Amino acid sequence: MDIQYAILGFLSWRPFSGYDLKKIISESDLFYWSGNNNQIYKSLIDLHQTNQVTQQILYQENLPSRKVYTITEKGIHTLRAWLLSHPELPEFRNNFMIQLAWADPLSKEEMDALLGTYEEEIDVQLRMRLVQAQAQRAPQRTPRESYLWARISENMTASYQHELDWVREVRKALNEEKFMS
């Protein structure tokens, strides 16, 4: 469960409740999970049982109690071991590429409409990222950490930007009448 490491990472920043993590993860696309309760609450229970985090219940007036989790030394060790472990390759899962791979039976107009819809979708995503960039707050404990978070965010933005450039180029080429069908 890779999400456990992501959660340990957050808790290495500062204590969080399950609800906090759920919100952060579901709004992030670096932390690509849907942010569903099942995974997060189960992970926290598991981390607690294995003494990688401690649990603190905060009773609140007129609001449900919060369970706030704090990382332990053991948790920090697990995280560090993972940080030093062999990096995984990125997974580029792009169902649209598969759609295109079999799209030759479509007419010129249908193909252009399909590419146009994709272009629009990517464009919306890019604009949303640019707006949210300010709202995103990263742990800024050292200049290096701030730098890393900025670069990671840039990496994701660039991925969408390249996708947008790509689809515009393909669309243009297909409209240049070289391909009759």
Next chain:
Amino acid sequence: MDIQYAILGFLSWRPFSGYDLKKIISESDLFYWSGNNNQIYKSLIDLHQTNQVTQQILYQENLPSRKVYTITEKGIHTLRAWLLSHPELPEFRNNFMIQLAWADPLSKEEMDALLGTYEEEIDVQLRMRLVQAQAQRAPQRTPRESYLWARISENMTASYQHELDWVREVRKALNEEKFMS
């Protein structure tokens, strides 16, 4: 099950056995599934039961029989409906970015080693893609289809290339002594 559409796509090209599809999918990274038996054989049984493909058993001497599947009109319709359906956004799942996000506790040397390993991994992947590019054979039924497959392949290669450029830049910046830790 998106893999069903991928399979229907292949069968819209020409008939295949489950074993054929398994090999193609497990060697491809556009078709990003692992290519395990379970999914592919189950999908084919399902497609057969819903009359989207027909099954033909070819008995062979000294070899196990092959079940070769051919797409039906109904299958072609399902595929066409999917081709015209709303494109999904790509999913960039990059566990290494998550690793980096929490990597600030690492020393300068450990960080550089981590980035170096990632750089190496991506580089290997890129080289492998360039070698396999010739081996890859696409359906070349029309010039447009050939063009699309070439561009799709380029899209994937470019993703790795950008990742490589990115990691080299980050690594360089972190070694420029601006960040002491």
Next chain:
DNA sequence: CTTGTCATGTAAGAGGTTACATGATTCG
């Protein structure tokens, strides 16, 4: 004489998602 290929399939389980359930409070 073990490993790999051909070719089918099943079993077990991890990983992940949507939806439901509770119950008080606040916002439009």
Next chain:
DNA sequence: CGAATCATGTAACCTCTTACATGACAAG
């Protein structure tokens, strides 16, 4: 008056992976 937020958790289900099982033949 309905919806959203806070906050926890469970149920049901889909997706996907690894590993196992068969059995003949070929190659190192």
